[in-house]
Amino acid sequence: MIGTTQAQAQVPPSVAPEGQDAARGGGGPPLPPSATVWRMDPAKDRAPIVPRRFVRDRVGVFAGTRLKYTVTAADTLLKDALGRPTGSIFSFSYVARPRAGFDRPVIFIFNGGPGSSSLWLHMGVLGPRKIAFRDVSPSQVPPYRLVDNPDSALAVADLVFVDPIGTGFSRYWGGGKPSDFYGREEDAKATVDFIQDWLRVNHRWNSPKFLIGESYGTTRAALVANRLFGGVFGGTLRGIAINGVIMIGGNGGLATPQGNDAYLTTFTTMAATAWYHGRVNAAGRSFDQFIADAGRFAHDGLLPGLDSWATLGAPERSALAQRAAGFVGLHPDYLLSKGLKIEVPEFQKALLADRHEVIGMYDGRYTLPAMGGAHDPVGDDPAMGQYAPAFIGGFETYIRDDLGIDVDDEYVVIDWINVNFPFSQRGGEDDTAGAALAATMRRNPDMWLMSIQGWFDMFGAVGSAAYGIAQRELPSDRVEQKTYWSGHMAYVGDAGLKMAADLKDFIRRASLGRPHSVAAAAKSEGDRP
Secondary structure, eight states: OGGGOHHHHHSOGGGOOTTSOOOTTOOSOOOOGGGGGGOOOTTSOOOOOOOOEEEEEEEEEETTEEEEEEEEEEEEEEEOTTSOEEEEEEEEEEEEESOOOTTSOEEEEEOOTTTBOSHHHIIIIISSEEEOOOSSSOOOSSOOOEEEOTTOGGGTSEEEEEOOTTSBTOEEOTTOOGGGTSSHHHHHHHHHHHHHHHHHHHTOTTSOEEEEEETHHHHHHHHHHHHHHBOTTTSSBOOOOOSEEEEESSOTTOOOOOTTHHHHHHHHHHHHHHHHTTOSOOTTOOHHHHHHHHHHHIIIIIHHHHHTGGGOOHHHHHHHHHHHHHHHOOOHHHHHHTTTOOOHHHHHHHTTGGGTEEEOSSOTTOEEESSSOOOOTTTTOTTHHHHHHHHHHHHHHIIIIISOOOOSSOOBSBOIIIIIHHHHTTOOOHHHHHHHHHHHHHHOTTOEEEEEEETTOSSSOHHHHHHHHHHTTOOGGGEEEEEESSOSSTTTTTHHHHHHHHHHHHHHHHTTOOTTHHHHHHHHHHHOO
16 A cells, blocks of 8 residues: 555545545545445344355366365354354365375465455465456456466465455354454454464464465554564464565555655656556666666655755756656656645546546556546556456356355455445554564564565555665565566466466475574584583
8 A cells, every 4th residue: 555554554545434534645536425325233233153164175286296185165263252252254275185294384365455355366376276367458247267277376385365354254243343353453363363273273383374465464464473473462472473474565564654755655656657658768778777767766856856845946846857757757847736746646647648548546557548437446446447357256156166165145355334444443553563563573583574566556556665674674684575567466467477486486485494594503503612
């Protein structure tokens, strides 16, 4: 999320709850009152769910090796301090068989929202089957095609896809109520309880453990990694250490830009998008060279110029606007009219205005006509509006027809009204998550962090993640930053093949613990008198 302010972490700013300040990057009308007809009455009791469990054995070929695995789609009960049920989390587990050993890594995976199910990562890059998707110009109408995914992370680790309460088939019920789950701390606690229960039931305490979170899921991962270990402030010492955290399309609350730094974090994403649409003069530079130049200008030209804008004369302002225009593809006069402070929604509308098109917030490569939209920040987004039908239709076909999961209920993909809105009112601060992740890396010298971003993601800009990692001074030898030719879902298109390979390589290496531990131990022995 751009800037990772509270409103952005929960819901698109243009549909923030009444009374909540719109976050930077917002725009558009408020949510129409008629939409609230879908909101559940939190005072009403929910019927208990009899725990469901579906087990299927499958065979696939991953990284060139034939692998037998078991799919378990099941409910995990959540309980209060007195042992009374408060709800259930439905998850999809993929476990290799026969068991390759207790030390086979296991990855816990969730998307964002926070009211989003995990189907995006499930069907996009990690699961054993995925959606056949034509990037940038997808077909939105059926039939949707499912294909085997030979690049699945199942090649190197067992996978657990987690749907938070209110998403997928996960629900609060019994003694549970929305306030038990719809807040950062509450959501993190439920996720921690689920993971601890899964490890206990599956006898996986000694397995290398990883968290993968996308979008708001990066914030969830930051909080969960910290609370899995526990301590005085957590109430109990759980002692569950994580080998690695992987953030996709978000910065985990690490970035807290001050003043004009917020414009620094989005500049290279705007430059990349302008490059893609042919709105800049590359002057013989490769994309990497162009982006490097854009980053240098943002730090050494744009930011100092914004900080001293009031004292600059007209010639200096004009010169800065000319230089900025060469990177973001907008007219210098337009940039001057904005004081060089370009908000993302403005950029979305302005870059291709002469073509009467707008670009996507979730992926700036995608476009739709500027006219005729209903101003829905997701449904009308040029990217999200185009790739959602294939992912959702394909996933429903997979779980109900292929896996035979017979659940007489809606699989909730994303719920803004019942989950995101109450969540945002109890959200807490981004800085809490960022501080938690930094503290976890401090206390666990063997934990690694991987940051994955898409160059054309306006919602979780590349610069925001990089800014946060530098701002927190995270150990560079345990942080890897990867950027792909894609958007918020950085695995869409051909980028997914490269990302899948990088993920598996990261899992393999981080599963070994501290890479220099043997050498360090030998040196310690040698230093003894």
